[in-house]
Amino acid sequence: MTDSNNSxxxxxxxxxxxxxxxxxxxxxxxxxxxxIGDSINCPYGNKNKNEIKNLTLNMFDFLQNQNIKVAxxxxxxxxxxxxxxxxxxxxxxxxIVIPAANYVINNNIxxxxxxxxxFTVNTGCYHDYLKSISPNINVISKSSACLAALIEQGDFxxxxxxxxxxxxxxxxxxxxxxxxxxxLACTHYPxxxxxxKACFPNxxxxxxxxxxxxxxxxxxxxxxxxxxxxQGTTSIYTTGNTELxxxxxxxxxxxxxxxxxxxxx
Ligand code: DGL
Numbered sequence: 001m002t003d004s005n006n007s008x009x010x011x012x013x014x015x016x017x018x019x020x021x022x023x024x025x026x027x028x029x030x031x032x033x034x035x036i037g038d039s040i041n042c043p044y045g046n047k048n049k050n051e052i053k054n055l056t057l058n059m060f061d062f063l064q065n066q067n068i069k070v071a072x073x074x075x076x077x078x079x080x081x082x083x084x085x086x087x088x089x090x091x092x093x094x095x096i097v098i099p100a101a102n103y104v105i106n107n108n109i110x111x112x113x114x115x116x117x118x119f120t121v122n123t124g125c126y127h128d129y130l131k132s133i134s135p136n137i138n139v140i141s142k143s144s145a146c147l148a149a150l151i152e153q154g155d156f157x158x159x160x161x162x163x164x165x166x167x168x169x170x171x172x173x174x175x176x177x178x179x180x181x182x183x184l185a186c187t188h189y190p191x192x193x194x195x196x197k198a199c200f201p202n203x204x205x206x207x208x209x210x211x212x213x214x215x216x217x218x219x220x221x222x223x224x225x226x227x228x229x230x231q232g233t234t235s236i237y238t239t240g241n242t243e244l245x246x247x248x249x250x251x252x253x254x255x256x257x258x259x260x261x262x263x264x265x
Contacts, residue, residue: 002069002091004227007032007235008216009068009091011059014042014152014240015248016187017074020096022254023213024072025234028220030227032235034066038265039240043148045077045117045186052081052119058265062237064089069225072216074187076100076208077117080125092219099215100183100208101129104137113172113182113203114141117148120185140176142168148188154244156192156251165192166199173203180204191248234258239265 008024010017014037021035036059038044044052056078063071071093073079079095097120104112114126121143130137147168150161173179183206184190190207197205220226235258238245242260249258 002225004069004220004225006067006069007034009063009066009071010035010074011056011063011071011078012037012074012187013044013077014039014148014188015238015244016148016151016189016191018236018245018248018254019187019190019207019209019252020072020074020212021234021236022252023209024216025232025254027213027217028227029232030230031232032227033232034063034068035234035236036062037236037238037240037245039152039238039244041239042152043117044075045119045143045148046145047119049081052078056081056085060085060089060093062263062265064091070094070216070219072096072212074209074212076120076185076187080120080123094212094215094219096187096208096212097125097185098129099211100185100206101126103206103208103211104130104181104183105133109181110134110136111138111176111178111180112140113169113176113179114139114185115168115172115182115189116141116143116185118143118145126183126185138176138178140172140179142171144168148186151188151191152244154247157195161192162195162199165195169196169200169203181206183208191252236260237263239263
């Protein structure tokens with residue numbers, strides 16, 4: 001049975017979803033958060049839908065055993081394949097694409113760039129949703145086949161990473177110089193927001209983690225599932241390297257009282 005004392009589950013293909021944990025932690029201090037990142041199989045963004053589906057089911061099964069009350073999908077790639085997972089589990093599954101796209105709509109942005117993995121861009125999920133609500137919006141989407149994996153390697157200032165960021169963002173702005181706002185539509189990318197900003201100081205890079213955290217809070221409020229007292233805990237599970245979790249947590253400023261554990265799914 002789902003009740004307010006159950007945890008919020010957060011899942012990602014690797015360390016990227018820690019950007020969502022950071023925002024949830026700030027917004028919902030009383031909640032217990034359980035994170036699962038499948039770093040051993042990252043990146044998912046170059047895999048096919050069936051592979052992504054099977055790997056994601058392993059993470060949902062893990063979270064089901066943790067008695068969560070909602071699953072906040074941090075990963076855009078998984079979210080773009082999401083409809084197939086709804087209603088299989090006891091908990092509600094909330095994707096990150098619609099909250100991020102709604103930020104664009106709510107702020108009346110008419111020229112928007114979307115920078116994401118190959119899978120996310122190929123689904124057209126941002127483009128199609130934005131056009132369905134705002135038919136005249138100009139959406140330019142570009143993907144990177146390697147940036148998430150480069151960030152997952154843990155070197156946050158590598159030359160290869162900087163060059164990939166520069167060339168892909170320049171592709172967007174050269175197609176459409178009017179674009180001043182770009183969604184970082186892969187959770188790994190805001191980990192190196194400092195690099196994006198240093199390379200392109202005049203672009204507003206949108207981090208969907210804020211919007212996802214607000215969406216989860218609203219869902220809990222509307223369903224009487226909000227936990228209103230006690231000190232919230234953060235438990236982080238990874239199929240990969242626990243040192244990388246610590247490095248990313250330090251880099252993005254997650255409190256260092258999290259429990260971190262390596263597991264197999
Ligand atoms: N974190 C994933 C996302 O938000 C992408 C990383 C991957 O390709 O696994 O899309």
